[in-house]
Amino acid sequence: MDFDFSSEQAQLKESVERFVAASYGSLENREAMRKLPGGFDNRIWEGYAELGLLGMPFAEEDGGFGGGPVETMIAMEAIGRNLALEPYLSTGVLAATAIRLGADAAQKEQLIPAIAEGTLRISLAWQEPQARYDLANITTTARPQGDAYILNGRKDLVLNGDTAGMLILSARTAGKPCEPDGITLFLVPADAQGVMISGYGSQDGGRLADVVLNDVVAQPLGPVGGGHAILERVIEAGIAAVAAEAVGSMEALHALTVDYLKTRKQFGVAISTFQTLQHKAVDMLLMLEQARSMAYYATMMVEAEDAEERRAALSAVKVQINRSARFIGQTAVQLHGGIGMTMEYIGAHHFKRLAVIETQFGDTAFHLARVTKAGGLIATT
Structure with a gap:
């Protein structure tokens, strides 16, 4: 199976990551934007519209740009890596999915252009x-x-x-x-x-x-x-989106931790030379890669036609994402020591976001029960 991005997707990835990283840049910038009315900078939201991210989920015939789950994954991973505050998950994923699946022609004509232009948030x-x-x-x-x-x-x-x-x-x-x-x-x-x-x-x-x-x-x-079936699809899209966001956040937190181990010294040497801490960092990487593979799986399955298969797959994704988020967050705090829980350090904010993702759209126990009820992901004989 080919997991490589197309040339258009690779270009989107480069553009989104460059834009979001440049828009934030530092924890101080993020905190300043968080204190603005509404909790984000509307100029950055306008930038989302200019990049085409807000029209991306909708079909071209409805006034959108015809993006799909892969494009959403690319955007959400960049958002997670930079702890972006804009309401892309609420408008560009949840509301967009509900409109795409449920709205009639007149409603789409009314809503989609305004969303794509960045003038309407839902x-x-x-x-x-x-x-x-x-x-x-x-x-x-x-x-x-x-x-x-x-x-x-x-x-x-x-x-x-x-x-x-x-x-x-x-x-x-x-x-x-x-x-x-x-x-x-x-x-x-x-x-x-x-x-x-x-x-x-x-x-x-x-x-x-x-x-x-x-x-x-x-x-x-x-x-x-008929709203329950649509609502279930919307929440599944949300799970796939936060899975990608979590991967971006965990990747950033792992990089911060490895960098800290290389610079923090005890007994005159960098603590990255201690074998036990090296093993901890490798364990974090393994959990990150497991989460990444499940984020890819979510992207593949979120549009699957079989509702039961799709439901079990997205619940399995959420179980692994939650487990990886907890392990990487807690291990990062342990390896950083006291600074890991200091609000003046960006790593602590990644930890908080990952902790919230763990309960968003269902916690581990809830989704594990759903996977168990479905008989797992692999049929037994």
Whole structure:
């Protein structure tokens, strides 16, 4: 199997990595941008649009650039390597996947050009306080009223929800809580009457929001009652994206650690000469390469037609990504000593982002249970 990038993908990789690295450059720059309104620099977001990253997920006939999972992997790895703060995951992956799979022609015509130009950011609101990782555990209600629906309920931990111009929300139009049937996705302007958004910072330097809906008028995105299948595909795309982001972050953290071992001295010699620490660094590299192979696997499987096969594959990816993220993060802190947990050191911020990724879209126990229920990835005889 050929894992080499095409010439266009190689050019994209070079352009994105150069742009993101130049936009950040240092921890001081990142911290200054994190303190801006919304938690990121809008000029960098405009740069994403100029590079074509925001139109990349959409088909050319819909006004996009016809990119796919490989192009998303390339962008997310650069984002992870540089701890970028822009809401690319929320708009360019999650919302873009929901629109690509669920929106009708009129909605695509309205939304895609604005997203591609960088003038519209959209956040996906699916998590509720009682649901944990169960996509079907939805108590937000939607009752029909004329040609529209009236939404009531609450969504928590909405990624970049406080800077979004539009929300994509899951709500129940039929059925009981925890039933996949009867879930519908809705488009809701962030400034719609009855929408209350409360933003706050996350542990990794990003932004989250809680959203309360009181008699909000909304239009469906996709078929009424068919939202669960779309939502599952969206979360799978999110898993593939954060897998690539984690690889970029782990690669950067491993490089920082090796460099520290070469410069830190004890007893008059660099501690990189100590065999035990060399073995630790090699163990980090092995876990990084295992994660990289699973990120490639996620890219291959995220568009697979067989839903059960795809579901098991993405859960297996998340299990390995979580394990690698924890091992590399903890080992890096151990090898750095006290500086590894100092907020003035970029390595500590990689550690925090990897810790958040470990629980994003499902923790290790949740996805391991799904892989076990599916009978693993290799059929037994």
